Amino acid sequence: MSETLVRRPPVRGGVGASVPRPDGVPKVTGRFEFLGDMHHEDMLWGATRRAWVPHARLVRVDVTPALAMPGVHAALTQDDVPGHRYQGQAVTDQPVLAEDEVRYWGEPVAIVAADDPETARRAAEAIVVEVEELDPLTDLDVALERGAVFRHVPVRRGDPDAHGEVVVEGTYVTATQDPAALGTEAGLAVPDGSGGIDLWGPTQWTHIDLKQLAACLALDPAQLRVQPCRLGGAFGSREDLSLQTHIGMLALRLGRPVKMVYDRHESFVGHVKRHGALMHYRHEADRDGTLVRVDARILLDGGPYQLTSNAVIANSTYFAVGPYRCDHVTVDGYALRTNNPPSGAMRGFGANQPCFAAEAQMDRLAAALGMDPLELRLRNALGQGDRLPTTGQLIEHPLPTDEVIRSVAAIPLPDPADDDDPLHLPGGTGMTTPRSRVVRGVGYAVGLKNLQFSEGFDDYAEARVELTADGAVVHTAAIEVGQGMVTIIEQIARSALGMSNVRVEFDHTGRIGSAGSTSASRQTQMAGNATLEAATAVREQALAAAGGDDLDDAGVWRDGALVASLTELTANGPLTHHVRYRHRPTDQPDADGQGELHVDFCVAAHRAVVDVDPDLGLVRVVEIAIGQDVGRALNPQQVHGQIEGGIAQGMAHAVMEEVLLDRGVIRNPTLTDYLLPTCLDAPHVEAALVEVPSPWGPFGAKGMAELPTMSATPAVAAAIRAATGLPLTRVPIRPEDIAVPDPPPDDPEPHPPEAGGR
């Protein structure tokens, strides 16, 4: 197969081309129909009644005042759930609507459907919700003490008595980050007239939604078509159900289409967040910089329901050391149950939090050794043939840690700034900071993460390629979340078929099997490989059918002459091939967290340059450079897009993005106070793509879009430390952490490890 591919001239719009997204221009010009713009004749509007207490006993829910309002058609509670009353991907522990207890601030208690959104909202407010408040559990240490643990992942590797000559310790905190997708949750459920429904909701994996929804709605999976959706962003937050079950219940009850749209405030309680984390680390190294031992304890705040916390804590634990060789490692990762907002998947999936802590530790270690931080990293850089420091897995495939570090270091530093344009200074339009008060800092960080699902999960993706007289169509249930499925599938199919006339059709759950989740950096490789195999098979069918040696948009060729047009070729029906692609199996961990738990890995290295105003604690991130492992860039422009967006999200977590929690209550559930970077805050980005082909990814590609976020956060923190000399063990770093830092506790050390606190 690969030989034929090599011989042919590249097709137009195939792999390697920066094919523009068809939805790009419509999105920025307002002509794209997002999920929340959907409309159906005769539809009703749903709204949710929530309990605004972090923890309470639910004493009474009375929907009669809502039902008494004109224009209100239904008001439902947990008692009205037609099927299984709990949802969740792995463990179904989340009630569809609060049952006897409210476990987080803003938990849904009842739902209504009415003629218009305003009536629905007022009806929801009219529902009587009587609660008896309980003490919320919001502190991670207390949660651990009380054994409120979803999952404990232990790692025990090497000799517990092995020690290094130089020791550094630290406690680190990463606050809760919100994915803050610009499109809020929205959905539409349309009854099909024969007991089933079509359902559009925010999703990254329609088939996992189908499984949960069919159970809760008491429908045969064949009666429920979960449709691909036109999302305004995901970042992991659409892996868990939000309003789908609710609109499904209302549509089934009423036999009418029901639409629901969360407003921004509701959205902040309506989707999962990046786990806040509390981490203790101890690194030991020999004087020459060889990392000897790492001990870590990682606590993740899961919120009240399990959702994906079990898998997130596995990532935190297995990537606790980062991309460094180390033979003696002890990690205890705990996903904890609290009354903070539910946490789940977010870009990086648990690998980000330890990356922040471990990279800070590497800098501390370098300082203690009197060594250059990059040299320390290069000395220990993990690569092909090494073993993952935590699980002991042999790294079988290329892992260019060394190359990404060297390539980012080779990018020239930005010029020392000298202009007085306030937009180029900390404080920006506020004109707070003269150039003379600015201190520049530079910091590095390196990130490591797995690709695909791990720990023995049966991970597969289906695709079907059909060749007709009109060209080729790829069918897949993979979800486009803004990352580029929409071009990548076509590009892979084009290069595999040798045809340009290819389009992708995103199917609902009734038309094709699962493509798995658009997450875990997996679809380019998973749906991509399924597409590659199916397209290659269709090409072979075509060549065999016409006895040819080449295929293009005209048809099959032999010795340079067309021997069958597409019409002739498909006279008896389309040529099709269906594939269920599986990556190689992975192990479940043994009692010590050891085994071949992962399929493959990806690395990136960031260098951040920041300008800090130490007196006011204001920071401007000037530039972030990245060396990024991509295998092969199938669409270079999209790779750069993921890098720029990922960096904005990662750097913002270092300096502004934080869900402010006060005993379980979100203090900033608005975009006024949950600060996302504006284009004046987003740094200039320089990217070096490191292309070492993956032996199993389509055309050598790797999934890459989580890494740009991961080590951006610690790199910015490192740069601010370099500028200020402060320990800064918590992100985001707030102006007060720089301008009026808490006095260090009584400790003779200049940078006491416990200084961060919370």
Added chain:
Amino acid sequence: MHIERPRDLAEALAGFDSHPRATPLAGGTDLMVEVNLSHLRPETVVALRRVSELQTWDDRFVGAGVTYARLQAGPFPALAELARTVGSPQIRAAGTLGGNLGTASPAGDALPFLAALDAEVVVASHGGERTLRWDAFLVGPKRTALRPGELIVGVRLPDHIPARQAFGKVGVRQAMVIATVNCCVVRDEEGATRVAMGAVGPTVLRARAAEQLVSSTSRPSPSMLEEFQRLVSDEVVPITDHRATERYRRHAAGVLARRTLERCLAP
């Protein structure tokens, strides 16, 4: 919801006769946020965009309906600087000076300029007009002296407006951010200095002791500037909220006031 669309001030004020509890609507950049968050459900709205008197900007009189976009292009440097910091281009095209006064947020960015100049707020009702100095108008956090049926017509600035003036604002983002501290300093050629600080008290406030300290000299020494900074930090009365701690605000107020003064002192 009933909406009145008056074309002039008389018509607007008459609107209140039939609907005494009517809510004035200017750019809507505060009001509609409240409506969307369900904090407010106005029965009657008086839409002010077409009221010509409010659009007037005649030298020292700035109409309530003048938008930040216009203020940004106006003759007063500090007013232009503060206008640039407000929201995004969309917000600046819609949001008005009168709306900032109507909301009376302790962090309102237009307010330190008015306080530093001892501006007067002109308000009118069916019964007539009255004029209140800024500190008589802003009576508490999100509270004004406006009576039911009264509209803000505009602000009157003093005849003498020093050319040396500057605005500064501390926020966690480079743009489009609510102030954790904001500040306006004006200084005339004799040295008389006025310093207004926002987001560090229930209303915008004047740092009078600090003003006095630097008003007597033509060239404050570095140690005097140090003392100025300390006095401002002492005079402000900030709180801790989700945007910043009291300790940081107090510190940042001093730093910001000093730097804003230094901008006024620059040759």
